[in-house]
Amino acid sequence: MFSLQLRLWLHPGAQVCVVSRLKAHRLASLQNTVALPQKKTQSLLYPFSQVEPYLDRSIDRTQFQLFHPSVEDMLKAEKLFCSSPSHKIDYYISAERMDHAPVMKQPEVCFIGRSNVGKSSLIKALFSLTPEVEVRVSKTPGHTKKMNFFRVGKAFTIVDMPGYGHKAPKDFVDMVEPYLYSRKNLVRTFLLVDGSVGLQKADLIALEMCEEIRRPYVMVVTKIDKGTRGVLLSNLMHLQDAVKTHTSSCFPQPFLLSSLNFWGIYLLRCFIAHITGSITLTTPPTNSNEGATAHNL
Numbered sequence: 170m171f172s173l174q175l176r177l178w179l180h181p182g183a184q185v186c187v188v189s190r191l192k193a194h195r196l197a198s199l200q201n202t203v204a205l206p207q208k209k210t211q212s213l214l215y216p217f218s219q220v221e222p223y224l225d226r227s228i229d230r231t232q233f234q235l236f237h238p239s240v241e242d243m244l245k246a247e248k249l250f251c252s253s254p255s256h257k258i259d260y261y262i263s264a265e266r267m268d269h270a271p272v273m274k275q276p277e278v279c280f281i282g283r284s285n286v287g288k289s290s291l292i293k294a295l296f297s298l299t300p301e302v303e304v305r306v307s308k309t310p311g312h313t314k315k316m317n318f319f320r321v322g323k324a325f326t327i328v329d330m331p332g333y334g335h336k337a338p339k340d341f342v343d344m345v346e347p348y349l350y351s352r353k354n355l356v357r358t359f360l361l362v363d364g365s366v367g368l369q370k371a372d373l374i375a376l377e378m379c380e381e382i383r384r385p386y387v388m389v390v391t392k393i394d395k396g397t398r399g400v401l402l403s404n405l406m407h408l409q410d411a412v413k414t415h416t417s418s419c420f421p422q423p424f425l426l427s428s429l430n431f432w433g434i435y436l437l438r439c440f441i442a443h444i445t446g447s448i449t450l451t452t453p454p455t456n457s458n459e460g461a462t463a464h465n466l
C-alpha cells in the first residue's frame with residue numbers, strides 16, 4: 170500500500186492533479202483513497218464488493234466483474250480526467266437538435282436516463298478533479314434541457330443528455346433519438362437507472378429503444394447509497410434478469426455507482442478511458458465484448 174502511494178507521487182503528471190485537487194472533494198482522486206482502510210477502498214473502487222456477500226450462492230458473479238481493472242489502470246485513466254495546458258478539459262457547446270451538434274472526430278460517450286436519475290451528477294463526479302468545469306445538477310427533474318458536450322483534451326467527448334419521463338423537455342425524442350441513431354463517433358451510450366427505485370416503465374422503453382438502435386450500451390445503477398441494501402439487491406437482480414433475457418447490445422455488467430460518495434467513479438473513468446481507446450489496460454479484459462475499443466467498433 171505504502172509503496173503504491175510513493176509511486177503515485179513519482180508519477181509524472183501528479184503535480185497537475187494536486188493543484189486541481191485542492192478544491193475538489195477529498196475522494197475525487199484515487200490517490201487519496203489508497204490511504205483508506207482496505208475494505209473502504211475496495212467498496213469505492215469496486216462497489217460490487219458491497220453487495221456481493223449478500224448474493225445467493227447460486228448467482229454467477231462473473232458477469233458483475235467482467236471489467237475489473239487493476240489500480241494501476243485506474244490511475245492511468247484518472248490522469249486523463251486531470252486538466253493540464255496540453256490536455257484541456259472543458260464544457261464545449263450545447264445543442265438542441267442533432268443538426269446543431271458539433272462535428273467532432275474524438276470518440277464520444279453519452280449519458281441517458283430518466284430525469285433526476287443522476288446523469289449530470291455523475292458527469293460532475295467524473296470531472297471532480299477539474300472543478301473549474303461546471304456541470305449543473307438540480308434536485309428538480311428536467312433540469313438539463315439540451316445536449317451538453319464536454320471535451321476531454323483530444324482523447325474523447327462526454328455528452329450530458331436531458332432526461333426522459335417526468336418533466337422531460339418536449340422535444341426530447343426529436344433531440345436524443347436521431348443523435349443515438351446517427352452520431353458517427355459515439356462509441357458507447359450509458360443508460361442510467363436509479364438503484365433505489367429500480368427499473369421503471371420509462372426505463373424499459375429506453376432499453377427497448379437502445380435495442381432497436383443496436384449500438385453498444387451499458388447500464389449504470391445510480392444512487393446506490395440511497396435506500397436499503399435489500400432494495401438495491403432486489404432491484405439489481407431484476408435489472409440483471411432484464412439484461413439477460415431482453416437485450417443483445419447491452420454489456421452484461423452493470424456499473425454500480427454513487428456520485429455522492431464517489432463509489433464506482435474510478436472504475437467508470439477507467440472503463441471510459443478503455444472503450445475510447447485512450448489507455449491500454451495492463452490487465453486484459455475477461456470478455457471480448459468490452460474488449461472492443463473506439464478503434465474496432
Ligand SMILES: Nc1nc2c(ncn2[C@@H]2O[C@H](COP(=O)(O)OP(=O)(O)OP(=O)(O)O)[C@@H](O)[C@H]2O)c(=O)[nH]1
Nearest residue numbers: 284285286287288289290307308311312313332428
Ligand atoms: N443520494 C444520491 N443522490 C444523488 C446521486 N446522484 C444524484 N443525486 C441527486 O439526484 C438529483 C438529480 O441529480 P441530477 O444529476 O441533476 O439528475 P439528472 O439525471 O441530470 O436530471 P435531469 O437533468 O433533470 O434529467 C440531485 O438532487 C442530486 O443531488 C447519488 O449518487 N446519490
Ligand SMILES: [Mg+2]
Nearest residue numbers: 288289312313
Ligand atoms: Mg441533468
